[in-house]
Structure formats: C-alpha cells, structure tokens
Amino acid sequence: MGDLSLDHVGFMVWDLDAGVTQWERLGFRLSRRSPQMGNVPGKEGMAPWATSNSCAMFREGYLELIGVTNRDNFNPWARFLDRFEGPHITALRCQDADAAYAALSKRIDNFDPPLQRLRNAPFGDGERPFKFRNIFSQDEHYPEGRFIVIEHQTPEVIWQEELMNQPNGAIRLCEVVFAAEPTDNTIERLQRISGGIAEDGNIGLIKLGGGGVLSVVSPDEFLDFYPGAGEPLRPMVAAVVVGVKHLKETADLLSTNGVSVWESSRPSVWVRPTEANGAVIEFIEVGLSL
The missing domain is CATH 3.10.180.10 (2,3-Dihydroxybiphenyl 1,2-Dioxygenase, domain 1)
Structure with missing residues (x-):
C-alpha cells in the first residue's frame, strides 16, 4: 500500500x-x-x-x-x-x-x-x-x-491554528466519494494513482496508506445512500465526508443556520449539493482523536 x-x-x-x-x-x-x-x-x-x-x-x-x-x-x-x-x-x-x-x-x-x-x-x-x-x-x-x-x-x-478552529467542529477530511459507472474504470484508476488496493469485501473502497479513503459508488448506490441529493454526473466527485468532534452539535448548528439536514444510518448528517457548492457534504463523528 x-x-x-x-x-x-x-x-x-x-x-x-x-x-x-x-x-x-x-x-x-x-x-x-x-x-x-x-x-x-x-x-x-x-x-x-x-x-x-x-x-x-x-x-x-x-x-x-x-x-x-x-x-x-x-x-x-x-x-x-x-x-x-x-x-x-x-x-x-x-x-x-x-x-x-x-x-x-x-x-x-x-x-x-x-x-x-x-x-x-x-x-x-x-x-x-x-x-x-x-x-x-x-x-x-x-x-x-x-x-x-x-x-x-x-x-x-496554510495550517494556521485560528483557521483550524472550525465553528462546525470539523477536524478531518475523511473520504472522497466518486460516482461512476462500472464501465468508467474509476476504481482501477484510483488504485493505480494512490497505490492502494480495494478493501476485501468492498471493491469500491480504498484506504490510503497515509490516511483517508477513496470510494466509488454507482449512481443507484449514491441515490440509495443520499436520497434527495439528485442524480450526479459521472464520473465525478459526488460527495466528501468530513469528520467532526460532536455530530449533534454540528447538526444543531446547521439547523440553526437554516440548512436542510439529512440523516443516514452511518450515523451521519449530510447536506445536499445545492447547499454545499455542488456536491454532498457529509459529516461523521470522529471525536477528538487524530
């Protein structure tokens, strides 16, 4: 790897x-x-x-x-x-x-x-x-x-202390989710670019040796996980997953700011592309550990 x-x-x-x-x-x-x-x-x-x-x-x-x-x-x-x-x-x-x-x-x-x-x-x-x-x-x-x-x-x-103090509690870029058809060969390209290999039992997920995840989902899988997000173009980066300190606090802040929040079983909360500059932004809790 x-x-x-x-x-x-x-x-x-x-x-x-x-x-x-x-x-x-x-x-x-x-x-x-x-x-x-x-x-x-x-x-x-x-x-x-x-x-x-x-x-x-x-x-x-x-x-x-x-x-x-x-x-x-x-x-x-x-x-x-x-x-x-x-x-x-x-x-x-x-x-x-x-x-x-x-x-x-x-x-x-x-x-x-x-x-x-x-x-x-x-x-x-x-x-x-x-x-x-x-x-x-x-x-x-x-x-x-x-x-x-x-x-x-x-x-x-660029990694200045005051800039890393995020109001929504974000502390880590965890995952980049690509939407692609099998014929696009996106997962093969990602493996060769990253030097990583797909996880056993999940050929659409690559854990990077230095940290972070690249994943590939079909359009149908994307819509199953993010209902209401709209069908993505493909191949493209369709979602990014951001780790936060406390998921409930992040969700409360989003709601207070008038942002429509969706929940998943991960558990996570996510925001539609129309409110996030063109792609789903999903938040998961990773606590304070780095």
Whole structure:
C-alpha cells in the first residue's frame, strides 16, 4: 500500500463570494481570499489567473473553494466550470514529490513531473510565501477531474491554528466519494494513482496508506445512500465526508443556520449539493482523536 494521504478536495464556482457564503452557512471558517497564479499561454513565468481561492482548514486535510474574481485574466479552470460547479480536484499528499513521481510513473501514465509552485497566502493580518510542488494529472486522460499529488514545503503557512478552529467542529477530511459507472474504470484508476488496493469485501473502497479513503459508488448506490441529493454526473466527485468532534452539535448548528439536514444510518448528517457548492457534504463523528 502506498503512503499517500488525503490532502484536499477543490470545489470550483463562478461566484467566489456566493460560494464562501454557502460554506459559512455550513459552519466552515474560511481563509481570506488568495489570488491564484501560474502558467499562462503566451507568457513566461508565473502570471495572475482569473481565479482566487479560500480554504476551510482541518487538523487533517482541507476543502478548497476556487472562484472567478478577475474575468479579464486567463482561467485555467474554465473547462471544468463549463461542465458543472462543484468538486473537480482531488489532491493526495506525499512527503517527497520526486520519490512519489517515480513510484506513480510505475503504476500509471499521463501525469506530469513535479512542478514547483509559489504564491503569497494570507497569514494573520498579512501574507507569507506558500511553497509546494505539484504532480498534475493530464486532464484529457482523467474524466473524474484533476488529480494532484502534492508535497507541502511550507505547510505551516496554510495550517494556521485560528483557521483550524472550525465553528462546525470539523477536524478531518475523511473520504472522497466518486460516482461512476462500472464501465468508467474509476476504481482501477484510483488504485493505480494512490497505490492502494480495494478493501476485501468492498471493491469500491480504498484506504490510503497515509490516511483517508477513496470510494466509488454507482449512481443507484449514491441515490440509495443520499436520497434527495439528485442524480450526479459521472464520473465525478459526488460527495466528501468530513469528520467532526460532536455530530449533534454540528447538526444543531446547521439547523440553526437554516440548512436542510439529512440523516443516514452511518450515523451521519449530510447536506445536499445545492447547499454545499455542488456536491454532498457529509459529516461523521470522529471525536477528538487524530
């Protein structure tokens, strides 16, 4: 089994302010807006993009919200947004990008070599350089969305203590749930990307060696577990599972904020895609242990 862990899921919306408001209703505290930058066709070096992000940071992992804030700039995410608003990025964390790329290349093709990234991230009342290295999937080969294997070089810049104090009690990104048809071969791709293997007796569930779960369900299974969520596109990230300290307190906060809450037998509570920026967000109790 590989040593990759679940790092983050990136949601994309056209209106970042509206998206932030939706997640704040769910009890997430988000980081201040941070403009994105990267490669731009026809330009050398790093240049500003059309998008910015805000993140809901947990003790383990986080949720990223990307939205358009400057339509005059190049938008590298346009093709994803044209498909739907919701989660398009699944990121797995590694300790060393070079070693991870060497191992990944033996399992699966169509990932680019590690790319050094740098941007200024909000830190307290100011900013600090946020450095990381990304191994990107090549989009045309991965219908589920963009996969990233990431090496965090300055994790302390984004995992700030005050940002991890979530009003809804969220402390861990536990699971990413993909909706797919068997013919999509999503589970096979996930096994090769992650280096993990499907659980005995549950061929749709992969436990990552470094922590976290990737799972794949059929459209019918998705609707059985999340009745009322609506039929998802596929293949896609259709749900994320977030661990909280106290499930009842989370459910009470959601209800107080006017959010429609659904219950499952896991036990858990979950919120429909229409109230969560494009995918089910499910909350389970994991207590205070990490």
